[in-house]
Amino acid sequence: MPATSSQPRRPHSGSRRDEEARLAVLHAADDLLVEHGFGALTVEAIARRAGVAKQTIYRWWPSKVEILLDTLIEDSDKRLPIPTEQPTAESIRGYLRGFARFLTHDPAGKVLLALIAEAQHNPNTATSFHKRYLGPRRDQERDMLTRAIDAGEVSPELGPDATMDALVGPIVYCALTGSSIPRGLVDTLVEDLLRPRSN
Numbered sequence: 476m477p478a479t480s481s482q483p484r485r486p487h488s489g490s491r492r493d494e495e496a497r498l499a500v501l502h503a504a505d506d507l508l509v510e511h512g513f514g515a516l517t518v519e520a521i522a523r524r525a526g527v528a529k530q531t532i533y534r535w536w537p538s539k540v541e542i543l544l545d546t547l548i549e550d551s552d553k554r555l556p557i558p559t560e561q562p563t564a565e566s567i568r569g570y571l572r573g574f575a576r577f578l579t580h581d582p583a584g585k586v587l588l589a590l591i592a593e594a595q596h597n598p599n600t601a602t603s604f605h606k607r608y609l610g611p612r613r614d615q616e617r618d619m620l621t622r623a624i625d626a627g628e629v630s631p632e633l634g635p636d637a638t639m640d641a642l643v644g645p646i647v648y649c650a651l652t653g654s655s656i657p658r659g660l661v662d663t664l665v666e667d668l669l670r671p672r673s674n
Contacts, residue, residue, distance in 0.1 A: 499525040500532060501546045505582045508543065513589040518542075540593070540600050543586050544607050550583035551608075557615040562623040564669050570619070571642060571661045578650040588650055613639065629669040641668055 503524035578584040594601035
């Protein structure tokens, strides 16, 4: 019925044309970020690259940070999903290897690094970043690790949150500083932090 089709659930995901424009904006944002960096990224440039009006972007997003967060959330869900099957040390190892590839080879990984950096000196970015991305993803990572512990697959000496920090921290640090991620880093982290230790 016409009344139903004219009432989309979200302002920017109703018609096919709106969805195409939304995706064009998201793709333009992460392409421009990779090409020019966060500081040079502007809504005007995104609108120009996406072929949409600047007013259209501001109707859907209040800032470039929110555009990048939408990009990051969608791309992470597609290309860096958190394992949902019964987790094991090996599936966690696979997730961490995927995370390293995501940070170093995927444009969305550059978005993640840029938002981490920007959140250090912009409280509004930090709040939105934690609420929309870091918090929900950490909840899923904590659940993955807790289920592996409960199943006896791993036995970390630290609590779940501290363990996840220790696992992902060195990977993020390498990526943020432009260092290559050493071969064997993930294996060492898994063996040292997750494997049961015999006393």
